Amino acid sequence: MSRIEPRTFRGTRDFLPSELIPRRRIVRVIEEAYRRYGFQPLETPAIEYLDILTGKSEENDKLIYEIRRARGDAEETAESAIALRYDLTVPLARVVAQYAELPRPFKRYQIQPVWRADRPQPRQGRYREFVQCDADILGTDSPLADAEILALTNEVLTALGFQNFRIRLSSRKFLAGLSELVTSDESHFFDFCRCLDKLDKIGWDGVENEFSQNNIPAQTARSLVAELMNVGGTKPDFEAARKLVDTNEAALNGISEIEIVFRAALELGVSEGNLVFDATLARGLDYYTGPIFETVLPDLPHLGSLTGGGRYDGLVATFSKHSVSATGTTIGLDRIQTALTQLKQFHREPSETQVLIARFDDAGVSTNLELAAELRRTGLRVEIWYDNDRMKKQFSYADQQKIPYVVVCGPDERARGEVSLKNLQTQQQVTIPRSELASTLSKNLA
């Protein structure tokens, strides 16, 4: 009989307990922040019809995981081709189009895995299966909604312990205007954005070179963007920016929109210095229509963005005759975990158990079970030892699992109605009346 080699599919991972425990703590921080801002939970299927997923993002078609069945059955027709979801935004748009009863504004958060068929690269926090934590507001045009998304992003990253991050802010309208100013040919818009976006990677000369290769007037583009960068940053001069774009309407509208969002975000508590107006931010080339934003860490430039989002007022109309304004962001759980790991701020934890009740002898089993039940009733996380092993082995287990307390109740303790309680960290051991065990532990672990 040939053994099957145990392995995981490329770009997917197992999360063993010591990694999952702190990872879940991160999720909890994100979810609590989302709830504080008044977002309600949503979950959608991992599998969607392919036409739903491809409706608006042809660019990424090749990254969508299509599901192929080994044997064709009635379901497997062109109309019912299915795939794993690529992001959470498109399914959200589908949901909003599908359920008329949802309130306006509709504020939902969604924390679920998505799948992309690109090449994994752990150092950059890229996987084929990864978890997105989305928060979106639908049904309002207000820039306050965009600003709230920025404040939320700022709050989450701060709460997770990031000291040095930049939320970059720009606008699709602004970029469209720039593109018009530089090249009259509208078809160059996406190329223009793509070139811009490379600045921090290849520098000004590199960007100018890219412009040339894409038949965009390179020197004009470079000098305009460079000047806009000078008036941007953490204390942007929006008046100066307006002068630079002259009378271009789209650019002027974009700047105004950026200005309003920027100011509101600061009022909502985003620290000055964390938020930057950055003319080279381009982002998603498909469905964004207004403000766009993403978060990067200056200390880890190789890592992609930790968060990314923007306004996408046209997406719901892909699935409905009614159009619904929408803005939101995704926070990349795996990017965050990767970043914290590289910053040495992600600490593994083998166990969440607080108390191990050691097994001294057969005669003490009933006592142990009663103790465990009592401690668990008070909310403590408790393990009992199942076999007749030496104390050494049991303590060694507690030590390796970093379980802080071990309770021992042998014949001596039982005779006096007591238990011995050892704190493995301080190495202090006390013998106390059995009736005081629960309260003592609760107090010490609080």
Added chain:
RNA sequence: GUGGUUGUAGCUCAGUUGGUUAGAGCAUUGGAUUGUGGUUCCAAGGGUCGGGGGUUCGAAUCCCCUCAGCCACCCCA
């Protein structure tokens, strides 16, 4: 998708110009220590040398193919 690089024990790695039965540290298990962890000492278990083919008297070592991991690009979370 493009280019590069690396595959030897659970992990990190050594392995001479190709030459007996492929090693070390850590980890695991047992013992020294039958009422108590981390240190120390002793011992044991654990290897299709990524897989397949070829060259050779002989391959972990050389050649070809293939698979996988990693890195950069593309793109993004």
